Amino acid sequence: MPDYGQIAVGSGTLDARLVIGLAAVLFVLGAIGVLIRRNPIVILVCIELMLNAANLTLIAFAAQLHNLDGQLFALMVMTVAAAEAVVGLGILVDIFRVRDVDDIDELSELRG
Amino acid sequence: MIVPQIVFWVMAVIAVLGGLGVVLSRQPIRSVLSLVAVMLALSVIFLMLSAQFVFAVQVIVYAGAVMVLFLFVVALLGPTRERPTTRLRFQWGLGVLVALVFGGFVYALLQGIGFRAPDKTSLNAFGTVEQIASGLFTTYLYPFELTSILLLVAAVGAIYLSRGGRTASEVHRQEEEDQGA
Numbered sequence: 001m002p003d004y005g006q007i008a009v010g011s012g013t014l015d016a017r018l019v020i021g022l023a024a025v026l027f028v029l030g031a032i033g034v035l036i037r038r039n040p041i042v043i044l045v046c047i048e049l050m051l052n053a054a055n056l057t058l059i060a061f062a063a064q065l066h067n068l069d070g071q072l073f074a075l076m077v078m079t080v081a082a083a084e085a086v087v088g089l090g091i092l093v094d095i096f097r098v099r100d101v102d103d104i105d106e107l108s109e110l111r112g
Numbered sequence: 113m114i115v116p117q118i119v120f121w122v123m124a125v126i127a128v129l130g131g132l133g134v135v136l137s138r139q140p141i142r143s144v145l146s147l148v149a150v151m152l153a154l155s156v157i158f159l160m161l162s163a164q165f166v167f168a169v170q171v172i173v174y175a176g177a178v179m180v181l182f183l184f185v186v187a188l189l190g191p192t193r194e195r196p197t198t199r200l201r202f203q204w205g206l207g208v209l210v211a212l213v214f215g216g217f218v219y220a221l222l223q224g225i226g227f228r229a230p231d232k233t234s235l236n237a238f239g240t241v242e243q244i245a246s247g248l249f250t251t252y253l254y255p256f257e258l259t260s261i262l263l264l265v266a267a268v269g270a271i272y273l274s275r276g277g278r279t280a281s282e283v284h285r286q287e288e289e290d291q292g293a
Contacts, residue, residue, distance in 0.1 A: 004227035009116040009160050017222050019157065022124045024218040026150070028211045029131035035207035041140045041186060045147050048178070049134055052154055055166075063161040063238075066230040071163050071239055072247050078166075078174060079259040083266035085178050089185045090273035096189050098285070 007063045019060040027053035038103045040095075044088050051081045116160060126153040144182045151175040163239045 006013040026049060033046030055074045062070025095101055126149060133146030155170040237243060248256050 004229050007161065012114065012116040014116045014120055014160065016227065017225065018120060021222060022127065025128055026131050028214050029135050031214065032207045032211050033135040035210060036203050037135065039140055042143045045134055045143045045182065049131060049147060049150060052151060056154055056157065059158055059161050059163045059166060062163065064227060064230060066233040066238065068239065068243055068247050071166050071244065072252050074166050075169060076255060076259050078169060079263060082173065082178050083262050085181060086266050086270045089181060090270040093185060093188065094273050
C-alpha cells in the first residue's frame with residue numbers, strides 16, 4: 001500500500017505529518033498564550049497565531065488530497081481573521097480611551 | 113532530492129521560535145513582530161504546498177495589512193508591560209495542562225493517521241489564481257458573498273467603535289459624576 005502522506009514538492013516529497021505536527025505546535029503555543037498572557041493585545045496576537053496554524057493544516061490537506069477546497073477555506077479563514085482583528089482592536093482602542101488596561105482580568109464589570 | 117525537507121525544517125524552526133517569541137515576549141511590540149516572522153515562514157511553506165495565491169495573500173494582506181494594524185494600535189496605546197502578579201495564579205498550570213493534553217491528542221492522532229488516496233487532479237495547475245477564482249465564484253459563491261457581508265459589517269463596526277465624540281462608558285462616567293456632585 002503506497003504512503004499517501006507524502007506530498008509531491010517540486011522534484012522531492014514532503015511528509016504531511018511533519019506539516020500537521022508543525023501546525024499543532026503553533027496552535028498549542030497560541031492556546032497557551034491566550035491562557036497565560038494578560039495583555040489584551042497579546043491575546044489577540046495569540047488568536048491570530050492559532051488561526052494561522054489552522055490555515056496551515058487546511059493547505060497541507062489540500063496539497064495531500066490534490067483538492068482545492070482547503071485553499072479556498074484558508075482564504076475565508078483569512079477574511080474572518082481580518083474582520084476579527086479589526087473589531088477586536090476597535091474595542092480595545094475604545095476601552096483604552098477611557099482607561100489604561102494592562103491586565104485583562106481588570107475588565108470584569110460584566111460579571112454578574 | 114532533499115531540498116524540500118531542508119526548506120521545511122528551516123521554516124519550521126523559524127515559525128516555532130517566532131511562536132515562542134509571541135507567547136514569551138514581555139512587550140507587546142515584540143509579540144507582534146514575532147508573529148510577522150511566523151507568518152512569513154508559514155507563507156514559504158504555503159508556497160511549497162503549491163498554494164501560490166494563498167502565499168501572496170498571506171504576505172500582502174496578513175503580514176502586510178493586518179499586522180500593520182496591530183502595530184498601529186500598539187504604537188497608539190503606548191508601551192504597556194504586564195505586571196508580574198496576577199489574581200489568577202492557576203492560569204500558568206492550566207495553560208501547561210491544556211498544552212500537554214492537546215499535544216498528547218495530536219501525537220496519538222499522528223501515530224494512527226491514515227491518509228486517503230489523493231484525487232486525480234493534476235498538481236501542475238494547482239492553486240493558481242485561475243483555479244482559486246473558478247472555485248470561489250462557482251462552488252463557493254454563497255460563502256464568498258457571506259464573507260464580503262462579514263467584512264462590510266466589520267468595517268461598519270470598526271468605524272462605529274472608533275468614531276469621535278463621547279463613548280457610552282464616558283457618558284456613564286459623566287452621569288456618575290453628576291450624581292456624586
